[in-house]
Amino acid sequence: MALANLKIGFIGAGSMAQGMIDGWIRANVVKPSQMMASAPTDRNLSKLRAKGLSTTHDNAEVVRSCSVVVIACKPYQCKDVLPALPFGPQHLVLSVVAGLRCPMHEAFLTPGTRFVRTMPNVAIAVCEGNISGVRGAHATDEDMVVVGKLMNPISNYEVMSDPQLDIMSSTAGTGVAWAAMVMEALADGAVNMGLPRSMAMKAAAITLVGTGKLYLETGKHPGEIKDSVCSPGGSTIRGVHALEKSGVRAAMMNAVEAAHTHVLSMSKM
Ligand SMILES: NC(=O)c1ccc[n+]([C@@H]2O[C@H](COP(=O)([O-])OP(=O)(O)OC[C@H]3O[C@@H](n4cnc5c(N)ncnc54)[C@H](OP(=O)(O)O)[C@@H]3O)[C@@H](O)[C@H]2O)c1
Structure with missing residues (x-):
């Protein structure tokens, strides 16, 4: 066809x-x-x-x-x-x-x-x-x-398979909204420190796109990418510490779990 x-x-x-x-x-x-x-x-x-x-x-x-x-x-x-x-x-x-x-x-x-x-x-x-x-x-x-x-x-x-697609639905389908929230929050941080909003949003967007491309094109594990930009006692590792104290990884995993629970409930309609 x-x-x-x-x-x-x-x-x-x-x-x-x-x-x-x-x-x-x-x-x-x-x-x-x-x-x-x-x-x-x-x-x-x-x-x-x-x-x-x-x-x-x-x-x-x-x-x-x-x-x-x-x-x-x-x-x-x-x-x-x-x-x-x-x-x-x-x-x-x-x-x-x-x-x-x-x-x-x-x-x-x-x-x-x-x-x-x-x-x-x-x-x-x-x-x-x-x-x-x-x-x-x-x-x-x-x-x-x-x-x-x-x-x-x-x-x-x-x-x-169908069950795998249900998980994808709660990861890549919904993930656009969460990535947008991360992007907005990163920009908010920059605005809070005094950067103009338009400049901050564009930089936050490019940072997310570029990080994804780095993984896709080099195959480097996200942990390796993170380690490569954390110099000892530097600003990035201080930010990593702040994010870990806020439970950033668990928050994202909880989001996938909440979305998946909802998708499964729809499949019982
Ligand atoms: N949005 C996402 O990110 C996303 C991601 C993955 C999958 N999906 C799935 O995509 C589907 C559509 O979502 P959406 O976000 O596009 O929703 P949406 O923007 O609300 O669009 C729903 C469409 O269905 C039309 N509709 C309502 N009753 C109908 C009927 N009896 N016959 C034919 N069309 C009818 C609506 O008509 P009107 O234009 O007249 O209102 C509207 O055009 C959903 O099943 C959702 O699970 C959405």
Whole structure:
């Protein structure tokens, strides 16, 4: 299946659908004219029309018009939305819905539907995302290749099991918010010491991006990166001590645990 011939539809047009659409347009993976979205109101659809997508308030119209359909509504809406969608053998269905494992999605779809569960984070909008995928019971090898071609240009994409994806959801999905909090707090510290806000925010952002790249490109363990900038009795190790006294590592691990507990509770809906 060549990407240039795909027609991709979105059921739901909110933050996650828009992130994926922005990423695909930016990475030149699919053109706006190849995409369509549905939602009950024009709140989000108007933004997609401005990007050149076609839109509708009728979810079934998206299914009739597209061969790849991405489910991007809220988890609690799936039990009403999914059974009403007229899927057939011509469709490959993807979902970004958190908490619902493959069998739960598949129970709402036409029996035999080719399905792949995915878990992106919002950084896909700038082609720096993380996407996890789980192969559904009826997805083919060719489907997995197509999903890889769609997801790789906008993310670090990996196929895994449903339980692993639930953990990824509580790490890379939610982690964007926590990284943003760390970035803001680092900038707040600089503003507290007298740096202008704009200068502080940019430096904090670049520091997070650069640290991630150092790990990804050199393979150095984070502890080694930390040790390499801590001179004896210096300012960095004093900051490390202050962070450890505040329980920074336990705080982050607690955040993942809290998010994962919530994801697991959604999977029991
Ligand atoms: N945001 C994240 O960081 C993130 C990360 C990973 C996964 N997810 C998953 O992505 C999904 C969407 O989240 P979101 O943040 O994009 O939510 P959102 O911004 O609230 O968007 C939800 C979209 O669903 C639409 N919708 C509501 N009822 C519908 C219906 N009956 N039929 C079709 N569409 C309907 C809404 O329509 P209107 O435009 O009319 O309001 C809206 O466009 C969720 O399942 C979430 O678990 C989100």
